[in-house]
Amino acid sequence: MSQLPISSSISSISSPPQRLVIASRESRLAMWQAEHVRDCLKKHYPECDVQILGMTTRGDQILDKALSKVGGKGLFVKELETALEDGRADLAVHSLKDVPMVMPQGFDLSCVMAREDARDAFVSNDYASLEDLPQGAIVGTSSLRRESVLRAQFPHLEIHPLRGNLDTRMGKLDRGEYQAIILAAAGLKRLGLEARIRALLPIDPYTPAAGQGALGIETLSKHPNIKEWLAPLSNLPTLYAVTAERMVSRQLGGSCEVPLAAYAVWSEDQMQIRSFVASVDGKAICLASAQGSVRSLAEAEALGLAVAQDLILQGAASLLPNGLPQ
DSSP states (O other), X not given: OOOOOOOOOGGXXXXXXXXXXXXXXXXXXXXXXXHHHXXXXXXXXXXXXXXXXXXXXXXXXXXXXOHHHHTOGGGGTHHHHHHHHTTSOSEEEEEGXXXXXXXXXXXXXXXXXXXXXXXXXXXXXXXXXXXXXXXXXXXXXXXXXXXXXXXXXXXXSEEXXXXXXXXXXXXXXHTTSOSEEEEEHHHHHHTTOGGGEEEEOOTTTOOOXXXXXXXXXXXXXXXXXXXXXXXXGOOXXXXXXXXXHHHHHHHTTOSTTSOEEEEEEEETTEEEEEEEEXXXXXXXXXXXXXXXXXXXXXXXXXXXXXXXXXXXXXXXXXXXXXXXXX
16 A cells, blocks of 8 residues: 555645546435545635536446455446546545555545544344344345344344445334444434434444445546645544554455455554454354554554454464465
C-alpha cells in the first residue's frame, strides 16, 4: 500500500478544486456517506461545486443469492470505478469493508476517513440479547464471519442469509421474517437508528471485518491532485488501523467466501490487532493477536503481516475454500 497523505491545508495546494463529482451507491446509507464527504469537502473548499452521482451496482441488484456465490463485495464498487474511468465522477465513496483488498491497476485508495463504531450490533424487536433467543429462533446475517461465531456460540439458533441494503434488512425483521438480525453498528448510527440497537456485541468473540466502520475514498492513480485535495479528510489512527487489518485480509485472501475478522486500534504510536479465520460452522478457528509500536504505514503493514503469518502457522489455510492466495 502506497503512502497516503496525512495532513494538508488549503494554503499548500496551489489550485483548490472548482468542481468535484462523487460517485456513490444509491442506498440511503451510501448516500449519507457521500453527503458526509461532500460536506467535509465544502468545509475545506467552500468555493468548490461538489455534486453526487447516484448509481445502482450489481451488488444492489442481486438480492436472492449470498455475496459469496455471486462475486463478492467487489460487486458494490465496479460500477463506481467505471464512472471514474469514463470521467463521470472524480472520486468514489465506499464502506471500506466493501473495497477489495487489492486495488485494481490504475485505482488508488486515496483517503481513509475517521472510523465510526466498528462493532456488530444485535437488533431485535422482541429480545434484548442473543442469549435471550429461544431454541430455533431465526437470526439473519449477510456475513460468513458473523455466521461462524454465532454457530459456535449459539448452536441452537437458526442462522439464515440476509441481503439487501440496511432499510431492506430492517424491513424483513419488522415483518417477522427474523427474530433478530446482526448489522454493523456504524450504519445504524450514521442513519440515526441507534435506538434500534438492543446490544453492541463485544470485540471478543465478535471481531469485526477488516475496515468495518470506516469510509474509503477511491480515485484514479492518474489524478494525484485529487488525492492531494482529499488529504485534509484523512484520519491517521483509522488509516494505520485499517492498513494493518487489510494486510491480514490480503495475505489470507479475504473475501465474502472466507469467515475472516481483523480489527486494530492505534493510539499514541501503539497498535493492538486481533484476527481470526474460522470454518463457517464455527467448529474450527484460528485466532491471533499482536501489539507493538507503529509509526508508519510500513510498520502497520508489518504488524498485520505478523498476525497473518501466525494464523497461517496455526493452519488457517485449511479453513480457506481456495487455500492461500498465490
